[in-house]
Amino acid sequence: MEAFYIVVLVSTTLVLLAAFSSLLAFRFGAPLLLLFLAIGLLAGTDGLGIQFSNNYLAYILGSIALAVILFDSGFGTPVQAFKLAAVPSLTLASVGVLMTASLIGVAAMWLLNLTWLEGLLLGSIVSSTDAAAVFFLLRIGGINIRDKVRSTLEVESGTNDPMAIFLTIALVEVLASGERYHGINIGMLAMFVQQMGLGVILGLLGGMMISLIVSQLETDRGLTPIFVLALALLVFSATGAVGGSGFLAVYVAGIYAGNRKLQGYASIKRFQAGMTWLAQIIMFLVLGLLATPSQFPAIAIPAVLLALFLIFIARPLAIWLSLLPFDYTQQEIGFVAWVGLRGAVSILLAIMPILGGLDNGQIYFNCAFIIVLVSLLVQGWTIKPVAKKLGLIIPPRMGAVDxxxxxxxxxxxxxxxxxxxxxxxxxxxxxxxxxxxxxxxxxxxxxxxxxxxxxxxxxxxxxxxxxxxxxxxxxxxxxASRAPVEEDDADFFGAFALSPARPAADLDAAYGPGLLNESEKGLTIAELMKHRLGGKADYADRVRLGSIILIVRDLDDQDHITSVGMSLEALEPATALPIFLNLHDIIDRIRDRLKGRRSRETATAATSAGGDEKPQ
Structure with missing residues (x-):
């Protein structure tokens, strides 16, 4: 009994210490999840000496905590935000993860002397962004950016975990069996389709079940949030038991249930917020306790180089190629590439090679842990300055509301x-x-x-x-309190104001021709902007028409555009290098260069012709 009370005392003290550390994070802007991880490291084997080496228990606790976090992430995602960014986000969560894992795999072969399959396994482990870190920084960190970019990052972080988990499990099984890798086979494709398909289908059914039960439930109000969380974990475990992706299912269930008018919605949200905080604290503390920092120096240099390769090359290249067909600006693609924080998910996946009995199991874990630390230090501390540098932080529409x-x-x-x-x-x-x-x-x-x-x-x-x-x-x-007015607000919203009710054809006549197609010439400016924005406009959204940019200045309660700004100055490039351009920008630059070449050739030909003429 004394040992039991000591365990409870130590565990409670660590949780309280992690909770109090949030005050420091909010005051100094430190990555909060890094503090949770650091507390676990300081209390572990090489710190205060708490012995914890149960990888299986750590994996179970981490998986349950991640399921709670993903359900809350989906529960707080409006369905409109999901629709707005679904296609690019799912592209990032599938193609982007695969490209990131492959690039890291190649680098790991060279830096750690691994085989191609072993390098790909390490790449899969660190290929997904951490939902807890991304949601914390964007929702709580005070980073006010366009809804399209925010939704892209949030949906990506919520949906790329199943892909990374699938790749990690499949590669661990191949390596553990001792068989040679012969590429993607029918069995692996069938397993992928089964996991993702069942995850989506059972997630939707689970969300319907949660909504139906809560709407028909007549019980004490304090029990409703417990029912919701228990049903969410039921969806997670049942989907995993039948061979689907439980993580994808619980996220989809959260999106469905969160967008229904559930009885006691406000109390459910408050309970979910508290449980998510507790889940993050427990997950990071347990994974911190599991690590042995004295083993880090042996692979510190290659692991840090891998982390820098991931941050500055692999992630940006994968994001750029994945978002190439979509209408994101150079600044937006650059920001999405930078917000690629690695966190507890990567450390959790790094436990799988140890559980699978692989020879280099501990190397995967230690390397992933160092990569996560570097990511939280470099990216977690610089998200807001980078957003400000790229001009993506939009002026507040109104001040604080209590x-x-x-x-x-x-x-x-x-x-x-x-x-x-x-x-x-x-x-x-x-x-x-x-x-x-x-x-x-x-x-x-x-x-x-x-x-x-x-x-x-x-x-x-x-x-x-x-x-x-x-x-x-x-x-x-x-x-609301009065919104602070910055000096560059006018620059952000353009120097000129336009009436949303004016015909869009006026813009084509003044700044065209060729800005609009025939079907758009009969629209108003507001209708044109909504059409170009996919049917829904949001505050600070921008529409580019040739050399001009239209900006949404304000909307009414029905989301109708009531004020439009216009800028005649193109956005400054995020970098002088020709990267992070979308396909439309690349085609425009090629077209402009070809036009410039033809103009120079015509001018040269005219000059030559004039020089050859002889006076009569």
């Missing part, structure tokens, strides 16, 4: 929102609350009063209102 959603029982067609009145908010400056919102209660200095008798609202008042869900964004504007 809002809490209060659950209502059943399928109520209203929601109860609680807003704290903050400094410089429109409602504090006297802006009236619209009639379609029903204020019911004000809490001031700890005392509650009906809204009718509260008088003029004061700073720090808590206001409770009933509102139809589709109108809540309008209330956010009323209760």
């Amino acid at each position: 809002k809490v959603e209060v659950d209502l029982p059943g399928a109520a067609n209203h929601e109860l929102l609680s807003y704290r009145v903050v400094k410089d908010s429109p409602v504090l400056r006297g802006e009236r609350i619209p009639r379609w919102a029903t204020p019911s209660l004000v809490i001031r200095d700890g005392k509650s009063m009906r809204y009718q008798y509260a008088g003029r609202l004061r700073e720090n008042d808590l206001v409770y209102l009933f509102v139809v869900p589709s109108y809540s964004r309008l209330l956010d504007k009323l209760f």
